[in-house]
Amino acid sequence: MAQKPSIPKGTRDFSPNEMARRNYIFDTVKRVFQIYGFQQIETPAMENLSTLMGKYGEEGDKLLFKILNSGDYLSGVDSTELIQQNSQKLTTKISEKGLRYDLTVPFARYVVQYQNDLVFPFRRYQIQPVWRADRPQKGRYREFYQCDVDIIGSHSLLNEVELIQIVDQIYRNLGLRVILKMNNRKILAGIAETIGEADRIIDITVAIDKMDKIGIDKVNEELLLRGVSSEAILKLQPILNLSGDNIGKLSQIEQVIANSAIGMKGIDEMRTIFRYLASMNLESEIQLDLTLARGLNYYTGAIFEVKSKDVSIGSITGGGRYDDLTGIFGLPGVSGVGISFGADRIYDVMSQLDLFPKDTISAARVMFVNFGDKEEKYCLPILAALRREGISSEIYPDPDKMKKQMNYANRKGIKFVALAGESEIQEGMINLKNMESGEQQLLSAMDLVATLKG
Amino acid sequence: MAQKPSIPKGTRDFSPNEMARRNYIFDTVKRVFQIYGFQQIETPAMENLSTLMGKYGEEGDKLLFKILNSGDYLSGVDSTELIQQNSQKLTTKISEKGLRYDLTVPFARYVVQYQNDLVFPFRRYQIQPVWRADRPQKGRYREFYQCDVDIIGSHSLLNEVELIQIVDQIYRNLGLRVILKMNNRKILAGIAETIGEADRIIDITVAIDKMDKIGIDKVNEELLLRGVSSEAILKLQPILNLSGDNIGKLSQIEQVIANSAIGMKGIDEMRTIFRYLASMNLESEIQLDLTLARGLNYYTGAIFEVKSKDVSIGSITGGGRYDDLTGIFGLPGVSGVGISFGADRIYDVMSQLDLFPKDTISAARVMFVNFGDKEEKYCLPILAALRREGISSEIYPDPDKMKKQMNYANRKGIKFVALAGESEIQEGMINLKNMESGEQQLLSAMDLVATLKG
Numbered sequence: 001m002a003q004k005p006s007i008p009k010g011t012r013d014f015s016p017n018e019m020a021r022r023n024y025i026f027d028t029v030k031r032v033f034q035i036y037g038f039q040q041i042e043t044p045a046m047e048n049l050s051t052l053m054g055k056y057g058e059e060g061d062k063l064l065f066k067i068l069n070s071g072d073y074l075s076g077v078d079s080t081e082l083i084q085q086n087s088q089k090l091t092t093k094i095s096e097k098g099l100r101y102d103l104t105v106p107f108a109r110y111v112v113q114y115q116n117d118l119v120f121p122f123r124r125y126q127i128q129p130v131w132r133a134d135r136p137q138k139g140r141y142r143e144f145y146q147c148d149v150d151i152i153g154s155h156s157l158l159n160e161v162e163l164i165q166i167v168d169q170i171y172r173n174l175g176l177r178v179i180l181k182m183n184n185r186k187i188l189a190g191i192a193e194t195i196g197e198a199d200r201i202i203d204i205t206v207a208i209d210k211m212d213k214i215g216i217d218k219v220n221e222e223l224l225l226r227g228v229s230s231e232a233i234l235k236l237q238p239i240l241n242l243s244g245d246n247i248g249k250l251s252q253i254e255q256v257i258a259n260s261a262i263g264m265k266g267i268d269e270m271r272t273i274f275r276y277l278a279s280m281n282l283e284s285e286i287q288l289d290l291t292l293a294r295g296l297n298y299y300t301g302a303i304f305e306v307k308s309k310d311v312s313i314g315s316i317t318g319g320g321r322y323d324d325l326t327g328i329f330g331l332p333g334v335s336g337v338g339i340s341f342g343a344d345r346i347y348d349v350m351s352q353l354d355l356f357p358k359d360t361i362s363a364a365r366v367m368f369v370n371f372g373d374k375e376e377k378y379c380l381p382i383l384a385a386l387r388r389e390g391i392s393s394e395i396y397p398d399p400d401k402m403k404k405q406m407n408y409a410n411r412k413g414i415k416f417v418a419l420a421g422e423s424e425i426q427e428g429m430i431n432l433k434n435m436e437s438g439e440q441q442l443l444s445a446m447d448l449v450a451t452l453k454g
Numbered sequence: 455m456a457q458k459p460s461i462p463k464g465t466r467d468f469s470p471n472e473m474a475r476r477n478y479i480f481d482t483v484k485r486v487f488q489i490y491g492f493q494q495i496e497t498p499a500m501e502n503l504s505t506l507m508g509k510y511g512e513e514g515d516k517l518l519f520k521i522l523n524s525g526d527y528l529s530g531v532d533s534t535e536l537i538q539q540n541s542q543k544l545t546t547k548i549s550e551k552g553l554r555y556d557l558t559v560p561f562a563r564y565v566v567q568y569q570n571d572l573v574f575p576f577r578r579y580q581i582q583p584v585w586r587a588d589r590p591q592k593g594r595y596r597e598f599y600q601c602d603v604d605i606i607g608s609h610s611l612l613n614e615v616e617l618i619q620i621v622d623q624i625y626r627n628l629g630l631r632v633i634l635k636m637n638n639r640k641i642l643a644g645i646a647e648t649i650g651e652a653d654r655i656i657d658i659t660v661a662i663d664k665m666d667k668i669g670i671d672k673v674n675e676e677l678l679l680r681g682v683s684s685e686a687i688l689k690l691q692p693i694l695n696l697s698g699d700n701i702g703k704l705s706q707i708e709q710v711i712a713n714s715a716i717g718m719k720g721i722d723e724m725r726t727i728f729r730y731l732a733s734m735n736l737e738s739e740i741q742l743d744l745t746l747a748r749g750l751n752y753y754t755g756a757i758f759e760v761k762s763k764d765v766s767i768g769s770i771t772g773g774g775r776y777d778d779l780t781g782i783f784g785l786p787g788v789s790g791v792g793i794s795f796g797a798d799r800i801y802d803v804m805s806q807l808d809l810f811p812k813d814t815i816s817a818a819r820v821m822f823v824n825f826g827d828k829e830e831k832y833c834l835p836i837l838a839a840l841r842r843e844g845i846s847s848e849i850y851p852d853p854d855k856m857k858k859q860m861n862y863a864n865r866k867g868i869k870f871v872a873l874a875g876e877s878e879i880q881e882g883m884i885n886l887k888n889m890e891s892g893e894q895q896l897l898s899a900m901d902l903v904a905t906l907k908g
Contacts, residue, residue: 005563005783008500008551013564015571016493016578023494035841037818037848039470039866040477044597045499045553045583046462046519065500068520068549070587074541082536087528095522097462099499109459110467117469119865121851124470129499133524143498156851158830169841280838329459364491376612384734387489387623394491397575397610411573412493 010134010142017413020362025174025343025350026127029147032170033125036162038149041124043106045131046097053098055105055328057297063132065099065142066091099131103148103340104325111152112329120153120334127343139313139348150338152325157269159337160302160321161276167306167317167339168282174346175355177309178316179285183292184270185299185320187253190263191239191290194256195232201296203228208240209291216240239290246274246288253290269301285309298322304339311349317341366416366432366452367409368395369402378425379418382445391452409435416452464588464596471867474816479628479797479804480581483601486624487579490616492603495578497560499585500551507552509559509782511751517586519553519596520545553585557602557794558779565606566783574607574788581797593767593802604792606779611723613791614756614775615730621760621771621793622736628800629809631763632770633739637746638724639753639774641707644717645693645744648710649686655750657682662694663745670694693744700728700742707744723755739763752776758793765803771795820870820886820906821863822849823856832879833872836899845906863889870906 007013014022030040046067053061073094074082081090100106103126111118127147136142149166151159164180171178192201203226207219214222219240223233238256242249250267257263270288277286284306292303294315301321308316319339326334350356366386368379379395386393396405409417419431430448433440443451461467468476484494500521507515527548528536535544554560557580565572581601590596603620605613618634625632646655657680661673668676673694677687692710696703704721711717724742731740738760746757748769755775762770773793780788804810820840822833833849840847850859863871873885884902887894897905 005505005567006502007498007505007563007567008502011498011500013498013568014496015568016495019494019496031844034816035844035846037821037846039816040473041470042468042473044461044465044467045585046465046597048460048462051459051461062524065524066522067553068522068545070516070519072541074539074544077539079537079539082539083533085528085531085533085536087526090528091522099521109461113459113461114467114469119862121862123848131499143500151851154851158849158851162851276834279834362488362493367491380730380733390485390489392489392491394577395612397605397608397612397616408573408575 008142010136010140012141012143016362020360021350021356022343022347024356024360025346026145026147028173029170029341029343030125030127032166032173033147033149035169036123036149036166038123038125041107041110041126042128043100043103043110043126045099045129047100047106047109049092049096049098051109051329052101052105056101060101063134064101065131065133066095067097067099069094069096100128101132102130103128103146104338107148107150107152108325109329111334112326112331115331121159122152123150124152125149139345141344145343147341147343148338149340150336152336152338153334155335157272157302158276160269160273161280163304163319163337163339164273164277164282164284164286165280167304168280168284170341171306172283174350176346176349176353177284178306179287179309181287181289181292181305181307182270182273183289183303184266184301185296185303186262186266186269186301187257188266188290188293188296190257190260190266191236191253193260193263195228195235197228197232200226200228202293204236205291205293205296209293211240211291242290246286247271249288250274266301273302294318295320298325300324300335302337308349311352313345313349315342316345316349361413363412363414364392364394365414366391366393366418367405367412367414368393368418368420369405370396370399371419371421372399375420375422375425379420379430382418382420382430382448385445385449386452389449389453391449393452418448462596464590464594466595466597470816474814475804475810476797476801478810478814479800480599480601482627483624483795483797484579484581486620486627487601487603489623490577490603490620492577492579495561495564495580496582497554497557497564497580499553499583501554501560501563503546503550503552505563505783506555506559510555514555517588518555519585519587520549521551521553523548523550554582555586556584557582557600558792561602561604561606561792562779563783565788566780566785569785575613576606577604578606579603593799595798599797601795601797602792603794604790606790606792607788609789611726611756612730614723614727615734617758617773617791617793618727618731618736618738618740619734621758622734622738624795625760626737628804630800630803630807631738632760633741633763635741635743635746635759635761636724636727637743637757638720639750639755639757640716640720640723641711642720642744642747642750644711644714644720645690645707647714647717649682649689651682651686654680654682656747658690659745659747659750663747665694665745696744700740701725703742704728720755727756748772749774749776752779754778754789756791762803765806767799767803769796770799770803815867817866817868818846818848819868820845820847820872821859821866821868822847822872822874823859824850824853825873825875826853829874829876829879832874833884836872836874836884836902839899839903840906843903843907845903847906872902 077093129145131143188201192198207223254267299320300323303320305315306317321337323335417433429442531547583599585597642655646652661677708721753774754777757774759769760771775791777789871887883896
């Protein structure tokens, strides 16, 4: 096997330094989830295809990684079916399992499966990789991590508010400036209803989205071309011209959709959420944005999307309220709300802005140089003492040339090197070299521990 | 979809309480790895089948989960091949990727792929799930976690010693009494060579293994039946009757295999390792055990296996020295040594012995009861203050009946419940109830923070 080994396209290996930075993100996210009283669950990488199929649309089904049945998987397949050479049809015969595509559907399955054991409202978080057979491109991978946090079994808008607080706290802790955009499916439904085009939520949202780019005249033109009546377009004008702060915008929308019950419910929800948030000292900018159209096929209330203020990379966090996620698995009427943090994009943004703390490396704090048997014997108990104190430390395992050992410490980013040659041993001391400053100190074992702990 | 949802056999969901206990194990293991200066890497769940196939023997190849190629995977397959209905042959045409079977082969692939970027000796750890299409049974799963730690690129026996120290420290921290058995492939080779049966290492090891159960006469009989010459069997007798401590046993073996160069090298290695260990205050029992035969097809020096002293469940940790792991990927002559901790078995042992600390739960430390809008408004800033102090806390999101809210806290294992009704609000206080003792305290917000932090 002379061929250089490689990994499947769209997947990645993570080096020690990348892992240290990834763990910094995961730990920050986890810590906030925990402080807010969320509990972790994990589900298997493989789910039954009956669980996954039909949940992500036709396109999504195609992006599922499917696992070949074990053993002689063709034995039960009729030869006439084989000759048809229909990949899609054959798949159902030779594959029963797939890799999870997101954490949402496995979570819905989990809630239904254990509904009798769970305590509702169920506050869970889940941090695991997901897999999609998407065409790989910059910033889009076939294996990537999602960090999901959901409350299921409560209609209270306080849940939406807590998720926004979590977003704010996490990005504050990470040092990332973000803008959190919010929309509400009920308001969009109210607008569509008001202008007599209840089925055209998407068309209207897409059109509103283009306001900044093409201007109001072109938007109206496009709406007309998409089949929206001129009467409806007229009614829509105040919504295309929203201005002011979030509360002000809500009032303008309210005037238009005052006769839509569902629309007014949406206005009410958003007012409540904004009222809560007003007293909460958030750092993130919160912005009502009617063009936000993510997940319109399953979100039923608030919709969230978070973007970096400083790097243009698309959404780094998103979510919303869903009223019937578990219905597909036979448990209707359980409302929930959740958001998902995209660890890989957050990583890219933080790298680009150089936001990782300088000490986010995983190398040992100190390395003992190995001068040979006698010196090693002198060092080992001191090394053990450091480790007992929780100080990450190592000894170079071979009595290689000094230059090679120092090079090892240097390349790994080890900050201190401990040297004990004949003279240090005679004095009962250790020479501690700071690899950044070059400074050296002659220390007793006790002082060495104290210095490295500090 | 009325069918109750389920997960593939051999896989598991992990509930919040299970996750808390699993994380306790992972965190303990990780912490020790880090203190010993090991750095984490991660590799993708999917590897190219060319990387995985042929590395685990024919049986292993069958246990690989294979992933169906995306899209119209049959389009390139010749119809004559399809008609043959040969599952094994078809697999190579319709599947290019598989799920990783262990962490060792991906690690070898990683080392070769990044050989120019890595700093050798490379000390890495890796904690990720692996997948095997094994027949599921008690304690054997199709998805399970391995925690691997390896040093690659150094022949020093100090590496073996550090791994043993790591084993000792981890099980000490977990409170698990273990016995660490060691063998050495070179000694086994020396024995086989000495008795003129160089190819029969496995036969001999299997026979020695039965000493305790069937006695020396039956063992000799079996060796004869397996084709070992009576002359060889005679030479073997002292080794079948080893007694005394590890050093004593080594001396007895030495007398038998004194003429085998490789055997004497093995004796030497073990003496060195035991000499190091003698000064290290280990708690685990260390036992030289010639019957230990794990990984004889790739281990070339020391072999390790760890068992619980109190629960009979097989090996919970194992590993050894390998001299040519990366050779299969085109980088020969790089020696390494590593061990793997089986998190799932450790979990089972700890559960059985009830060794998890009582506070290994993930529930919030305190829950605020929700009495309605006014009371909620009073509680929210206090809740925020607790969270700022890093105290895991939540407020029940709806003003449900008191009994329902208390039941929620109780079932989740939340230790404290904070109550603020009209009278507490007037006094500017909070009533803190300890759910275990039933004790209640009337506290200011400041005192509440102090009490819950303690």
